Amino acid sequence: MWLQPLAPAVSANLRIFVLSQYRKQVQFLLVYIREAHPTDGWQVPRNEQEKVLLETAKSIEQKQDHATACVRKLDIKFTTVIDGMDNKTELSYTAWPDRLYLVGRDGNIAFKSGPGPGGFRPPDLEAAIQKELAR
Numbered sequence: 426m427w428l429q430p431l432a433p434a435v436s437a438n439l440r441i442f443v444l445s446q447y448r449k450q451v452q453f454l455l456v457y458i459r460e461a462h463p464t465d466g467w468q469v470p471r472n473e474q475e476k477v478l479l480e481t482a483k484s485i486e487q488k489q490d491h492a493t494a495c496v497r498k499l500d501i502k503f504t505t506v507i508d509g510m511d512n513k514t515e516l517s518y519t520a521w522p523d524r525l526y527l528v529g530r531d532g533n534i535a536f537k538s539g540p541g542p543g544g545f546r547p548p549d550l551e552a553a554i555q556k557e558l559a560r
Contacts, residue, residue, distance in 0.1 A: 447554055448503075451527075455505040457492035458515040461522050485510055527553045530560065 462469045463481040472478065477498070482488035485507070492507050508514040515521055525545060529535035536553035538544045 447551075450558055451554055453503040455496075455501055455503065456508055456514050456520070457488070457495060457505060458508040458512065458520050459488070460491055482510075525550055527557060529557050 460479045460481065461467075462472045462477075464478050465480045468478075477494075479491050479494065482491055488507055488510065492505060495501070496505050508520075518524065518526065521540075523541035525536070525538035525541070526534060527536035527550065535557050536550060538546065538550065
């Protein structure tokens with residue numbers, strides 16, 4: 426499970442991984458929690474350069490628009506859902522700024538990455554997927 430929009434370089438690497446051999450065996454999901462660098466918060470120069478200029482969502486409709494922009498910009502090809510305005514998913518999964526999870530067949534967390542993007546290590550996720558599929 427992906428939580429939060431990913432930096433483009435990280436996103437490209439993980440997208441290749443997701444669309445590889447496991448996409449027929451594993452359901453991948455992005456949960457959009459919130460904009461990491463809103464214009465009314467911690468804006469970063471890279472977002473300004475790339476024209477990613479989104480304010481903090483003030484309604485679920487605005488959050489949906491932000492998630493749609495994320496999916497299009499990053500060319501995400503799998504299911505995306507949106508955390509509610511109460512941020513329940515973000516808070517429950519310690520998802521900010523972004524994180525990878527693997528939910529096992531038993532419904533329990535089988536893998537949790539470190540915070541992204543530095544904590545995104547596709548080989549670690551792949552090992553967890555292989556272990557889960559072997560169960």
